[in-house]
Amino acid sequence: MCDVDDSRELIELPLEQLAACHECDLLMRKPELALGERAECPRCGFELFSHRPQMLQRSLALALAALLLYIPANFLPIMHLHLLGQTTQDTVWSAVRSLYDGGLRVIAVVVFLCSMGIPLLKLLCQLAVLLCIRWDVGRVHGLFLYRTYHHLREWGMLEVYLMGILVSIVKLIALANIEMGIGLACFIGLLLLQIWLEVVMSPQQVWEALSGESRYAGH
Amino acid sequence: MRAIEAGLLICPECHQLNRQDSDHGRQRCTRCGASVHARHPHSLARTWALLITAAILYIPANLLPIMTVSALGQGEPDTIMSGVVALVQAGSLPIALVVFVASILVPTFKLVGIALLLISVQRKQPLSARQRIVMFRFIEWIGRWSMLDVFVIAILVALVNFGTLARVEADLGAMAFASVVILTMLAAITFDPRLIWDNTESHDDQE
Numbered sequence: 001m002c003d004v005d006d007s008r009e010l011i012e013l014p015l016e017q018l019a020a021c022h023e024c025d026l027l028m029r030k031p032e033l034a035l036g037e038r039a040e041c042p043r044c045g046f047e048l049f050s051h052r053p054q055m056l057q058r059s060l061a062l063a064l065a066a067l068l069l070y071i072p073a074n075f076l077p078i079m080h081l082h083l084l085g086q087t088t089q090d091t092v093w094s095a096v097r098s099l100y101d102g103g104l105r106v107i108a109v110v111v112f113l114c115s116m117g118i119p120l121l122k123l124l125c126q127l128a129v130l131l132c133i134r135w136d137v138g139r140v141h142g143l144f145l146y147r148t149y150h151h152l153r154e155w156g157m158l159e160v161y162l163m164g165i166l167v168s169i170v171k172l173i174a175l176a177n178i179e180m181g182i183g184l185a186c187f188i189g190l191l192l193l194q195i196w197l198e199v200v201m202s203p204q205q206v207w208e209a210l211s212g213e214s215r216y217a218g219h
Numbered sequence: 220m221r222a223i224e225a226g227l228l229i230c231p232e233c234h235q236l237n238r239q240d241s242d243h244g245r246q247r248c249t250r251c252g253a254s255v256h257a258r259h260p261h262s263l264a265r266t267w268a269l270l271i272t273a274a275i276l277y278i279p280a281n282l283l284p285i286m287t288v289s290a291l292g293q294g295e296p297d298t299i300m301s302g303v304v305a306l307v308q309a310g311s312l313p314i315a316l317v318v319f320v321a322s323i324l325v326p327t328f329k330l331v332g333i334a335l336l337l338i339s340v341q342r343k344q345p346l347s348a349r350q351r352i353v354m355f356r357f358i359e360w361i362g363r364w365s366m367l368d369v370f371v372i373a374i375l376v377a378l379v380n381f382g383t384l385a386r387v388e389a390d391l392g393a394m395a396f397a398s399v400v401i402l403t404m405l406a407a408i409t410f411d412p413r414l415i416w417d418n419t420e421s422h423d424d425q426e
Contacts, residue, residue, distance in 0.1 A: 027222040083385060147253060170309075
């Protein structure tokens with residue numbers, strides 16, 4: 001794909017047959033992908049395209065399932081702590097509340113955004129984008145929402161939060177009696193669904209479907 | 220060849236190619252409407268600014284206590300390092316290692332790594348572009364894991380709340396630490412990785 005002698009030919013090709021790597025700016029001929037195939041940049045190895053079968057149906061199912069788990073994951077107790085006859089419990093939301101009440105409001109807001117706010121916004125953006133494609137309405141808004149999703153992507157940190165739960169358990173286990181709650185199972189479920197959704201919902205296919213140039217939308 | 224030499228601009232958000240308008244100051248992507256530039260404007264200056272702010276906050280983040288653990292009325296402030304030491308003493312080495320990597324090694328590595336990338340681009344040093352892009356991707360990917368300690372504090376504050384018997388409170392160091400993590404993440408976003416390839420074009424294209 002990366003022939004230098006080819007460069008004059010490349011310039012003369014129409015825009016639709018060209019692609020450039022987002023990471024290193026290498027210009028190349030757009031590869032034709034069959035179902036299930038993916039293409040990487042020949043120079044820097046960045047994944048450029050991947051073509052997943054039944055992207056729309058599978059992503060919709062995953063996004064809906066993740067949204068169903070969202071409330072139990074955030075508002076049901078993750079764990080209970082027993083110490084000398086007293087019991088406290090912790091939910092994702094109560095952790096934010098107690099930080100806020102403790103006076104470090106900025107930290108409370110940061111934790112709220114990374115563990116609750118942005119993951120929810122991301123899921124809602126993804127769902128709205130998928131529905132735009134499915135029902136063929138409001139593609140302009142769909143484009144805007146999908147751009148928003150890409151800006152938010154890095155700031156949702158559910159997997160880091162799960163590791164935080166693990167570290168807290170290890171810190172407390174010697175001092176007091178800990179019991180896992182149902183919220184933890186829901187939280188892990190939400191995390192797994194969200195990762196799976198990110199894998200299935202291949203960006204290039206979504207952009208093409210949103211801009212109406214898609215051959216894939218029905219798949 | 221690079222897209223920039225063919226007069227083509229790649230959209231930073233949807234990766235669509237756009238022909239460069241010569242007379243336009245501000246060009247928008249034909250597909251998604253994001254503004255497109257050959258390279259992010261002022262990428263180096265913005266990244267430096269964020270990085271230097273992060274480096275300054277790095278000092279209070281490591282020196283100030285991030286939380287206070289009090290038992291029976293006696294408070295004991297915990298810094299990031301003392302938290303790791305406590306985990307080692309408690310015998311949970313794997314978790315101590317995870318916390319050490321996430322809260323001490325990664326922020327330090329990010330500060331040094333991004334500074335090295337910036338210097339290598341500005342001085343046009345002939346370092347291997349592939350090695351640098353691998354380093355950049357690693358920095359980009361690992362940055363969020365440093366939030367680990369902030370989440371641990373949040374969970375402990377909620378959970379260990381037994382009045383005078385035992386309680387955990389968050390301290391100012393946590394604020395500085397969270398700022399360092401957020402600022403270095405922003406620095407990784409403002410850095411334009413295409414700059415790494417710009418002055419190595421002649422060598423690497425021949426591969």
